[in-house]
Structures are given as C-alpha cells and as structure tokens.
Amino acid sequence: MSEEKKLFKVTIDNITVDVEPGTTILNAARMIGGEVTPPAMCYYSKLKNSGGKCRTCLVEVAAGSTADPRPMPKLVASCRTTVMDGMIVKNITSERVLDARAGVVEFLLLNHPLDCPICDQAGECHLQDLSYEHGKEGTRYEFKRRTFKKHDLGEYIQLHMTRCILCYRCVFTADQLTNKRVHGVLDRGDHAEIATYIEKSLDNDFIGNVIDVCPVGALTDKTFRFKNRVWFTKPVDAHRDCSKCCGEVQLWMRGDEVFRVTARKDEWGEVKDSTKGGPGWICNECRFEKKDAKDWTIDGPTQVNRHSVISQGHYVNVVKPKETLPDVMGGRGPKLLMNIHTVSEVNRPEIELSKIQGPAHSDDFKNSLDNGK
Numbered sequence: 001m002s003e004e005k006k007l008f009k010v011t012i013d014n015i016t017v018d019v020e021p022g023t024t025i026l027n028a029a030r031m032i033g034g035e036v037t038p039p040a041m042c043y044y045s046k047l048k049n050s051g052g053k054c055r056t057c058l059v060e061v062a063a064g065s066t067a068d069p070r071p072m073p074k075l076v077a078s079c080r081t082t083v084m085d086g087m088i089v090k091n092i093t094s095e096r097v098l099d100a101r102a103g104v105v106e107f108l109l110l111n112h113p114l115d116c117p118i119c120d121q122a123g124e125c126h127l128q129d130l131s132y133e134h135g136k137e138g139t140r141y142e143f144k145r146r147t148f149k150k151h152d153l154g155e156y157i158q159l160h161m162t163r164c165i166l167c168y169r170c171v172f173t174a175d176q177l178t179n180k181r182v183h184g185v186l187d188r189g190d191h192a193e194i195a196t197y198i199e200k201s202l203d204n205d206f207i208g209n210v211i212d213v214c215p216v217g218a219l220t221d222k223t224f225r226f227k228n229r230v231w232f233t234k235p236v237d238a239h240r241d242c243s244k245c246c247g248e249v250q251l252w253m254r255g256d257e258v259f260r261v262t263a264r265k266d267e268w269g270e271v272k273d274s275t276k277g278g279p280g281w282i283c284n285e286c287r288f289e290k291k292d293a294k295d296w297t298i299d300g301p302t303q304v305n306r307h308s309v310i311s312q313g314h315y316v317n318v319v320k321p322k323e324t325l326p327d328v329m330g331g332r333g334p335k336l337l338m339n340i341h342t343v344s345e346v347n348r349p350e351i352e353l354s355k356i357q358g359p360a361h362s363d364d365f366k367n368s369l370d371n372g373k
C-alpha cells in the first residue's frame with residue numbers, strides 16, 4: 001500500500017495552505033494567489049535555476065516551523081526558500097517587507113531609464129507594474145545613469161542594455177532551449193552587461209523566447225518595434241501545425257493585421273503550458289515569419305489575467321453600455337437615423353466603420369490613403 005505523502009502547512013499573510021515538501025514560499029503563495037503572492041522579476045518557473053537575483057520577492061518569516069518557531073532574522077528571497085511545516089510568512093502584512101521592496105525598486109531604477117513613453121515594453125513591463133505598486137515617488141539618485149549603445153542581436157532581436165536589470169532569464173532561456181548559447185553576462189558589478197561574444201548574432205530556432213521572458217524592454221522584437229502600442233492591439237489565441245514547436249500562440253492584432261506573435265502567458269507573465277504538455281515555447285518561424293492571419297487558426301480572444309494596461313483593450317466579458325435611444329424617445333424607435341458614412345470626410349466612403357470586423361485600422365481612413373499615394 002502506497003504511503004500518503006505528508007503535506008506541509010504554511011501560513012502566508014494569515015492564509016494557510018497545504019503544500020508538498022520542497023515547495024518554495026513563492027510557489028506556495030502562488031497557490032493562494034492575489035496580493036499574497038510576492039512579485040518576481042527574475043524567478044521563472046519554467047527555467048531551471050532561475051531566481052535569487054533581483055530580491056523583489058523578499059518576505060519575512062515570522063516563524064520558521066512548528067519544530068523551531070523562531071523567526072528568521074533577515075528577510076528571505078521567497079523564490080529560493082523552501083517551506084517548513086508550520087512556517088508563518090508575512091508578505092504584504094509586513095512593514096519591513098514593504099519598506100525593503102520599495103528600496104529594491106529604487107535600486108532597480110537607479111540605472112533604468114524612465115523612457116516608458118517610447119519603450120515597446122510599456123503596458124506589459126513588470127518593472128513598470130512593480131514601481132507603480134511598490135515604488136516610491138521620486139529618486140534620491142543624483143549621479144549619471146549607466147548607458148550602453150543599442151545592439152542588434154541578429155536579424156530579429158534588439159538589445160537595449162540600458163534597460164536590462166540583469167535578471168539572467170534570457171541567459172537561462174538560451175542555455176536550456178537552444179543548443180548553442182552565444183550570449184551571457186559579461187564583466188562584473190556596475191560594468192556587467194548582457195552581450196554576445198564578439199557580437200555574434202542569436203539566430204537559433206528558439207532564441208525568440210528571450211523576448212518573452214525579459215521582464216523589461218531590454219530585448220524586443222524587431223518586427224514589432226514602434227509599430228503599435230500594445231494596448232491598442234487585440235490579443236487572440238491561435239494555433240497552426242508547426243513541426244518545430246507546439247504552434248500555440250497569441251496574435252496581437254489590429255483589424256485583420258497581425259502586428260506581433262508571442263507565446264501564450266499565464267497570470268504570472270510566464271509562458272503557459274501547451275495543450276500538448278510542457279511549456280509552450282514557440283519557434284522563430286511562428287514568432288517572426290507568420291504575420292498573416294491566414295497562417296493561423298484563431299481560437300478566440302485571449303483572457304488577459306494581468307491587471308496591466310493591456311487589459312484595457314481586452315474585449316472578453318465587456319459590459320455594453322445601455323442603448324439610450326428608446327429612453328430618450330419615450331420607448332419609441334427613431335423615425336430617421338442619419339447615415340454618417342455618407343457625409344463623413346474622415347473615413348473612406350466605401351468603408352462602414354461600424355461594420356468592419358474588429359477595430360478600425362489606419363488604412364480605413366482617408367489620410368492614410370492619401371499618404372499612401
């Protein structure tokens with residue numbers, strides 16, 4: 001008869017959960033979800049050995065275990081600390097944690113440029129969310145920020161090292177998903193930078209995934225850069241038969257146009273497991289070369305779980321405003337509705353904006369037509 005596995009009881013912010021021995025505090029908190037879960041800028045559950053670099057996930061251990069209930073003297077990195085039976089953890093209920101986290105945000109922003117208005121990652125940047133939620137107004141830093149030249153890492157990826165927070169996720173991705181890693185962290189301390197050795201390009205089949213794991217705008221997709229703000233695009237789930245990867249992606253569309261292809265993400269911003277099993281990493285061909293809606297079978301609108309600005313363009317569970325005409329007309333319908341399409345000087349006359357599928361695109365308006373001539 002198989003022996004039943006003993007589970008550990010851990011209490012995080014007064015909520016108790018049973019977890020398997022060996023679970024980290026962070027993953028136990030993810031089982032509870034919501035605000036109890038510490039933010040994580042470097043840990044990535046699908047990448048072995050990730051975590052322990054950024055310190056955003058610090059928590060207070062108020063009691064180590066039932067056997068030894070002494071508190072831990074220092075705050076600990078929840079992504080690297082495993083739970084003990086009877087452990088009591090404080091995250092948002094600890095003043096020390098909130099203060100330390102504000103300090104970590106300040107450190108992360110010492111050299112990070114505040115260029116969100118022109119950064120492609122704006123709207124889906126974990127550092128942007130982190131600083132809104134845990135940072136303080138203003139900075140005490142008065143010195144020159146560290147800057148680097150922009151680098152093209154091969155045909156599809158742009159490295160903007162000035163924005164990098166040295167989380168190492170891209171290094172682990174290249175190590176664990178591709179068979180020849182040619183980039184890593186060079187130099188030490190203030191000089192440390194992500195670089196390819198003698199500027200070799202990153203051009204193997206799965207390297208595009210470094211863009212998805214990068215929590216900030218340091219690694220961006222050159223086929224999408226500056227084409228659109230992410231909150232103006234509509235994410236839909238789609239798939240295709242691909243011989244290299246699971247072929248399950250998220251298309252970021254505007255009208256019928258596919259602006260960007262990414263892997264599907266879960267509520268922690270990590271790549272989701274594919275329906276075929278294992279993490280749903282996608283290949284470069286699906287990501288960079290299949291930009292026609294006809295290449296894909298659309299499964300439906302993506303459920304956006306993160307409460308970021310990208311959920312603004314989110315059109316699942318939309319509450320439609322009440323039809324006001326019958327109210328205004330005392331229950332009667334209008335006798336005559338003017339057809340604005342025949343008099344509008346803005347859109348192309350042959351296009352009825354209310355009838356096109358999805359949001360209007362610049363091609364639907366007159367100026368873009370004139371400019372295109």
Ligand code: SF4
Nearest residue numbers: 164165167168170214
């Ligand atoms: S480039 Fe992005 S993923 Fe790589 S270490 Fe820097 S922040 Fe992390």
Ligand code: FES
Nearest residue numbers: 052054055057079
């Ligand atoms: S997520 Fe734990 S140290 Fe970065």
